Amino acid sequence: MTPAIDLAKKKKINHAIHQYHHDPRAESYGLEAAQALGQNPEHVFKTLLFCLNGEPKNLAVAVIPVAQKLNLKQAAKAAKGKKAEMADPDIAQKITGYVVGGISPLGQKKALPTFIHQSALAQDTICVSAGKRGLEIELAPQDLALLTRAQFAELCG
DSSP: OOHHHHHHHHTTOOOEEEEOOOOTTOSOHHHHHHHHHTOOTTTBEEEEEEEETTOTTOEEEEEEETTSOBOHHHHHHHTTOSOEEEOOHHHHHHHHSSOTTSOOSSSOSSOOOEEEEGGGGGSSOEEEEEEETTEEEEEOHHHHHHHHTOEEEOOBO
């Protein structure tokens, strides 16, 4: 089990676990997950960390559909910052306790401000990383928001 799965179980959140064989040559962890699970890319979300106002350790989390790109201006606005840039992968791994490609929005070592792309609200459930490459957790977007204290926002486009 991972901290992400443990958290969902502890809080008695309805969820499903999906495993697949991760190919280290995959160019996109998120698209690989969608394809391996036979899911529409709009149903599978990736977890991205970004830093605010040029401060490498002032981090926030964006959860967006795997086929989309994070709009850093919209991410900064959602997090009430002036500007945003992608977090350094080493810092992201250290702060969350997860490896890049397996960072879950759930059960991170440090609770970070979290924002979920508003398209998640159109889905009954979404899949996000369960805390390691090749492992996804499927749950209602509202439950993900509850567990991460997230807000829904426009983050792409």
